[in-house]
Amino acid sequence: MKFIKTREENLSENYLELHYDDIDSETAAVLERLRPALKYIEGTADGKRLTFPLSDIFYFETVDRKTFGYTADTCLEVKETLQNIIDDHKDAGFVRISKSCIANMYKIKRLQGDLNMRTLIYLKNDECLVMNRGYRAEFYDALEKLRGRKKNETHK
Amino acid sequence: MKLINRHNFISVVCISFTLIVCGKLILEKSSGFIDRFYAENIFTCLGVSVLATFILSLHYYLQRFPFIPVVIGQYLALIGFIFLGIWIMGHFTDTAPSAYKDMFVSVTIPYVIGAVVYYISFFLQIKRANEVFEDLE
Numbered sequence: 001m002k003f004i005k006t007r008e009e010n011l012s013e014n015y016l017e018l019h020y021d022d023i024d025s026e027t028a029a030v031l032e033r034l035r036p037a038l039k040y041i042e043g044t045a046d047g048k049r050l051t052f053p054l055s056d057i058f059y060f061e062t063v064d065r066k067t068f069g070y071t072a073d074t075c076l077e078v079k080e081t082l083q084n085i086i087d088d089h090k091d092a093g094f095v096r097i098s099k100s101c102i103a104n105m106y107k108i109k110r111l112q113g114d115l116n117m118r119t120l121i122y123l124k125n126d127e128c129l130v131m132n133r134g135y136r137a138e139f140y141d142a143l144e145k146l147r148g149r150k151k152n153e154t155h156k
Numbered sequence: 157m158k159l160i161n162r163h164n165f166i167s168v169v170c171i172s173f174t175l176i177v178c179g180k181l182i183l184e185k186s187s188g189f190i191d192r193f194y195a196e197n198i199f200t201c202l203g204v205s206v207l208a209t210f211i212l213s214l215h216y217y218l219q220r221f222p223f224i225p226v227v228i229g230q231y232l233a234l235i236g237f238i239f240l241g242i243w244i245m246g247h248f249t250d251t252a253p254s255a256y257k258d259m260f261v262s263v264t265i266p267y268v269i270g271a272v273v274y275y276i277s278f279f280l281q282i283k284r285a286n287e288v289f290e291d292l293e
Contacts, residue, residue, distance in 0.1 A: 117223035134219035
């Protein structure tokens with residue numbers, strides 16, 4: 001399988017295009033690896049039904065038993081519960097950081113600790129989320145897995 | 157994740173008891189001190205190990221509260237129970253005049269060291285995580 005990487009200036013969004021005659025095992029394996037990152041989620045915003053790639057979602061939050069997903073500029077109400085999102089999309093980099101919030105690890109800019117050992121999570125859109133101490137172990141486990149995956153990708 | 161749970165409670169008690177007794181024996185040996193209440197003090201060490209492990213195991217259930225009040229509250233509960241134990245024991249057996257002071261020092265020093273190590277490890281973990289996030293960029 002060939003991999004051709006082309007830089008195009010002024011492209012509004014990066015895209016992958018697959019040319020194939022038959023999906024062989026090698027191609028299927030690549031697609032399988034891409035699947036978590038290329039998942040979509042449906043929801044409503046301002047009464048309109050919208051579909052967003054999961055990778056665009058910065059975090060999910062539950063407010064008054066409703067679940068909202070936040071992209072850079074849209075707040076999307078989704079049907080799934082936080083537990084369903086974690087169960088279905090853990091591989092896409094989502095991790096629980098509090099009882100009412102799930103963050104996308106790929107959208108985290110940096111962490112900061114405060115005196116009371118709460119961890120502040122600064123996202124790439126400059127929003128700040130608070131991680132409870134109870135979810136620290138789960139978060140660092142997910143981060144360790146992410147680092148392992150990244151190392152494997154670098155070696156390949 | 158519970159660091160101390162019902163499966164490892166006894167193991168944690170045994171390890172902390174062994175460490176406390178070893179520390180006690182090393183200190184006594186190096187200073188040439190002879191403990192007149194050897195048996196009583198060994199059982200006190202066991203009691204302190206069980207009590208401290210139990211109080212620290214409650215930390216998991218208190219994670220939604222701010223760390224500093226929790227750690228101070230746990231310390232006060234621990235030292236309170238120990239002083240209560242000394243007071244009760246004082247009704248049945250002789251206790252050293254410096255019993256309260258000795259137990260205060262014996263509990264406070266390891267507790268403060270443990271809390272500081274825990275606190276520093278928290279910030280080191282954040283530093284390492286930030287390095288990973290920088291690599292991911």
